[in-house]
Amino acid sequence: TQLLEQSPQFLSIQEGENLTVYCNSSSVFSSLQWYRQEPGEGPVLLVTVVTGGEVKKLKRLTFQFGDARKDSSLHITAAQPGDTGLYLCARQRPYPNEKLTFGTGTRLTIIP
């Protein structure tokens, strides 16, 4: 089983601070997806990264795919209380419509 390890597991910071969370594996990904999940809801896709070294921005969120495509990071600038949630990374095998394998998750709390 190819595990996706996310760190930190929990993170609690003040509103306005910056933060970075990580998703790591020993194996190469063909693509990696980041999801956000709020309590009582399903995961919502934020972004998909495909190319090694790729950087994608979604407002205050910056996603980076490692050059070797084994790891990824999510950086949030000037965190807001609305950023609170469970952040999940997920991978798929490089075939169409394969299952998602999720990481262990980072539970982020932004304190107003």
Add this chain to the structure above:
Amino acid sequence: EPEVTQTPSHQVTQMGQEVILRCVPISNHLYFYWYRQILGQKVEFLVSFYNNEISEKSEIFDDQFSVERPDGSNFTLKIRSTKLEDSAMYFCASSDSGTLLYNEQFFGPGTRLTVL
């Protein structure tokens, strides 16, 4: 905006009873999935479904589980004889054909199953 819907939002059942969890995927999607999330644990794949048959299933998806697409809109997960350890959030997801490398799966809000 189209979305995946699931009913019921919460199901409480006695151990040994049968439950059916229902999902309405996004209308033009062709690929359907069930995942589950035990409280405090990560989201786990159960089964994928395409063209009226199972594409892949995990080791969790044993003979007690079955899926069905009884009509053009619903996608159901049945657990024949529930066990305490089946208590979890169950998420339905659907997708279109995607690209060669990945597809974007859209998740429903989940059904919380509690087995007593």
